[in-house]
Amino acid sequence: MKKQRKALSLLLAGAMAVSLLAGCGDGGNANEDPEKENTENNEGEDSENGDEEPVVLKWVFPAGEQEDAASVLEKVNEIIEPKIGATLELEFVEFGAYADKLNMYMSSGADFDLCYTSNWCNDYVQAVAKGGLYPLDELIENNTTLLKDAIPEYAWEGTKIGGEIYAVPNIQIMTTGNAYYILKDVAEKYGFEGETADPEMMEAFLEKVKAGEADLIPYLVDAGNFADTLSPWLTDYEVLDSTLGIGVKEGSSEDVTACVLYETEEFKDAIATLRDWYQKGYIREDVASVGDQQADLNSGRIAVYISRNKPGGAASDSAMRGQEFIMVPFETPLVTTGGILSTMTGINKNSEHPEKAIQFLELLFTDQELYRLLAYGIEGTHYTTDENGQITYIENSGYKTDADWAIGNTFMGYSLAGQEVDVLEQTEAMNDSATKSPVLGFTFDASNIQSEYAQIASVVAEYNLLWAGTLDPEESYDEFIEKLYSAGMQTVVDEYNRQIQEFMATK
Amino acid sequence: MRVKKDRAIKPSGRKGFARKSSWQLYSMCAIPVILVFLFNYLPMGGLVLAFKDYRYDKGIFGSDWVGLKNFKFFFETDTFSRITFNTLFMNFLFIVTGVACSVGLAILLFELRSRRATKVFQTALIVPNFISWVIAAYMVFALLSPRNGVLNVIIEQLGGQKIDWYSKPEAWIVILTICNLWKNVGIDSVVYYASLMGVDMALFEAADIDGATKWQKIKYIIIPSLGPVISILTILKIGNIFRADFGLFYNVTRNVGTLYQTTDVIDTYIYRTMQSVGNMGMSSAVGLLQSIVGFILVMITNYVTKKIDPDRALY
Structure with a gap:
């Protein structure tokens, strides 16, 4: 009996010890699907036999579940099936869950063909580094004729990693550069004037708002968003990585070197000012612990926030938030790699029909009807058009993706009623006329500095309240810099400069 | 169980x-x-x-071997000593306070004569166990928020200065301990209570006849009979001492950077860094490490317990 008991408890203990391990073993085993390896063998067949059973392309679509997707897809398939011999199937995943879901899909070798990828959601560079996305140069060359010209050259340039394109850039506003968004009635009441602004003007305005409006939070900061929060001060720099705080000085096309933004005078000035604003009550007192502030923004409790400087920005943000805002730019627009990487569509490395997928993308970028169907639904059922050619969504129609900017060329779409009529033309003009960054097309390969990256990210997370005003720079700034360097900042800067030089040499 | x-x-x-x-x-x-x-x-x-540099296209078994490289980052980090200390210290605190409070509660429940009252208390004590940390975190936030948290409102009413709890790392050692007790003490005390039910009533009757006080009964009957259960539950908890309750440390502190000094534990650190790097190899490495350390700790504790009193060991 004793022995039996012993064996049993050992088993039990073993099981418990093992259950501890279970967490890290996930995401495995589904990968050994031998079919996946056969894409090469299939390639020839698919494109030659036109009248065979159409292949199904599965697109993990970045939007919430759409009730009436079936009727839209029916029309979509009517267009694409005769042309490329494929039908489309959509799996809807909303943005909040998209990155996690795609990470899981890619790591488990799930079966899908097309997906959204970008520098902020389902990270493009990481996906490429880990072999999640299909290299496109040859595919585009062999299977399409119009796609290459449907997208501006500089946009293709921006998507290149090691000289190879891994995703098709969606076309929307491609520039970075920010603006203050100010509640319209507050701006009018306290006399905010000017076409552009800077932190000093803002300070004078905030002082009046604070004195006059007890219920309002005058100024929004988001410690988790370094690039936007610091952008009014770092106007002379292009941020290359907002976690590492690496950037280059704008306009210096000859001698481009990476610098640590945390060490610039502008940064020190910014955190001193933000600390001052926090103490004066321009920044909410619970900024450290508040988390998501969207609800406060949408209920009009925040007077000023920072967002992208773009044509029609005020109108679209006002529509989204249900509050009237005006937009006051403080940065000149610049076409950067980051601006281009912010929305793209990629093809799964494990896709069985990559050549169909790229042909579908070609259609999407050249066939206006197709794009409009997927972006807005069916006219009359899901939206109505007015005499200006602008659209209004029909409420509860069962198809409203809000993803026109994430799936193709927005300039082939509509503007919304309430926006300026020529907002799309303005945006396109802004893209084309804006200065191009000297490092446009440069993407950093972080695989050599993974350990440093992880450690620096952790240090930054610990000290990011420096730019929310709750940490006193006098006490914490030196400590912050010291920890950054002991986490390996110098290695990172050197690696950046090495890669930038390599990049400049190939240009 | x-x-x-x-x-x-x-x-x-x-x-x-x-x-x-x-x-x-x-x-x-x-x-x-x-x-x-x-x-x-x-x-x-x-x-x-x-032990691999995992790539999606090469798969789990096809990816390249990299030896111990994935483990290196964890030991290289500056914060290694801090997160290890926090994990061990906080878990130690949780175990000690947890055992003390749940045994105490079990005794109190046992002393209750009314069946009904026992049921009511038991239920009330267990309920927190079913509330997720995410919700608990909001309850804590409602209490402690610097803007209009209940506690700060009371402090202000009494004429005091508002306290920004989320910038006071020391306070969180206590706050998190209380949260952990709130959630876990009920379920543990039920286990102890159940094993108390199995104690021979004759012992208590004999003690009554000998004129033992309540305290003496607790000291000489209750605690000794709970001994084996206490030691088994504790050994199991020690096996997890290198593994922090992620929900508690991440959600309840709202991941506020200022609090990392005392609240950053291995699990939250790994989560945060992996969120930025997304390296599966590194996270598996740390998970494996935690399991191995846990396993060793269980073996040691069990061995020591066995040396002291063989009946109380787990196996």
């Missing part, structure tokens, strides 16, 4: 596995055994990831 299982299996186990009459019992075991195999043993193959 364990005790129960033992009892159920003992009679059949006595004469060996092949005994005919016990096949029903074994077939009842089959499903859980299969599940344990499927979900706990099979995924262990994935542990090879800890």
Whole structure:
């Protein structure tokens, strides 16, 4: 009996010890699907036999579940099936869950063909580094004729990693550069004037708002968003990585070197000012612990926030938030790699029909009807058009993706009623006329500095309240810099400069 | 729980596995055994990831071997000593306060004469266990928020200065301990209470006749009879001492950077860094490390317990 008991408890203990391990073993085993390896063998067949059973392309679509997707897809398939011999199937995943879901899909070798990828959601560079996305140069060359010209050259340039394109850039506003968004009635009441602004003007305005409006939070900061929060001060720099705080000085096309933004005078000035604003009550007192502030923004409790400087920005943000805002730019627009990487569509490395997928993308970028169907639904059922050619969504129609900017060329779409009529033309003009960054097309390969990256990210997370005003720079700034360097900042800067030089040499 | 299982299996186990009459019992075991195999043993193959540079296109077994590189980052980090200390210290605190409070509660429940009251208290104590940390975090936030948290409102009413709890790392040692007790003490005390029910009532009657006080009864009857359960539960908890309750440390602190000094534990650190790097190899490496350390700790604790009193050891 004793022995039996012993064996049993050992088993039990073993099981418990093992259950501890279970967490890290996930995401495995589904990968050994031998079919996946056969894409090469299939390639020839698919494109030659036109009248065979159409292949199904599965697109993990970045939007919430759409009730009436079936009727839209029916029309979509009517267009694409005769042309490329494929039908489309959509799996809807909303943005909040998209990155996690795609990470899981890619790591488990799930079966899908097309997906959204970008520098902020389902990270493009990481996906490429880990072999999640299909290299496109040859595919585009062999299977399409119009796609290459449907997208501006500089946009293709921006998507290149090691000289190879891994995703098709969606076309929307491609520039970075920010603006203050100010509640319209507050701006009018306290006399905010000017076409552009800077932190000093803002300070004078905030002082009046604070004195006059007890219920309002005058100024929004988001410690988790370094690039936007610091952008009014770092106007002379292009941020290359907002976690590492690496950037280059704008306009210096000859001698481009990476610098640590945390060490610039502008940064020190910014955190001193933000600390001052926090103490004066321009920044909410619970900024450290508040988390998501969207609800406060949408209920009009925040007077000023920072967002992208773009044509029609005020109108679209006002529509989204249900509050009237005006937009006051403080940065000149610049076409950067980051601006281009912010929305793209990629093809799964494990896709069985990559050549169909790229042909579908070609259609999407050249066939206006197709794009409009997927972006807005069916006219009359899901939206109505007015005499200006602008659209209004029909409420509860069962198809409203809000993803026109994430799936193709927005300039082939509509503007919304309430926006300026020529907002799309303005945006396109802004893209084309804006200065191009000297490092446009440069993407950093972080695989050599993974350990440093992880450690620096952790240090930054610990000290990011420096730019929310709750940490006193006098006490914490030196400590912050010291920890950054002991986490390996110098290695990172050197690696950046090495890669930038390599990049400049190939240009 | 364990005790129960033992009892159920003992009679059949006595004469060996092949005994005919016990096949029903074994077939009842089959499903859980299969599940344990499927979900706990099979995924262990994935542990090879800890030694590999994982790429989606090459798959788990096709990716390149990188030796111990994935482990290096964890030891290289400056914060290694801090997160290790926090994890061990906070868990130690949780275990000590947890055992003390749940044994205390079990005794109080045991002393209650009314069945009804016992049920009411038991239920009330267990309920927090079913509330997720995410919700608990909002409850804590409602209490402590610097803007209009209940506690700060009271402090202000009494004429004091508002306190920004989320910028006071020291305070969180206490706050988190209280949260942990709030959530776990009920369920543990029920386990202790259940084993108290099994104590021979004759002992108490004898003690009454000898004129023992309440305190003496607790000291000489209750605590000794709870001993084995306490030590088994504690050994199991020590096995997890290198593994922090992620929900508690991440959600309840709202991941506020200022609090990392005292609240950053291995699990939250790994989560945060992996969120930025997304490296599966590194996270598997740390998971494996935690399990190995946990395993070693269980063995040591069990060994020591056995040396002191063989009856109280787990195996």
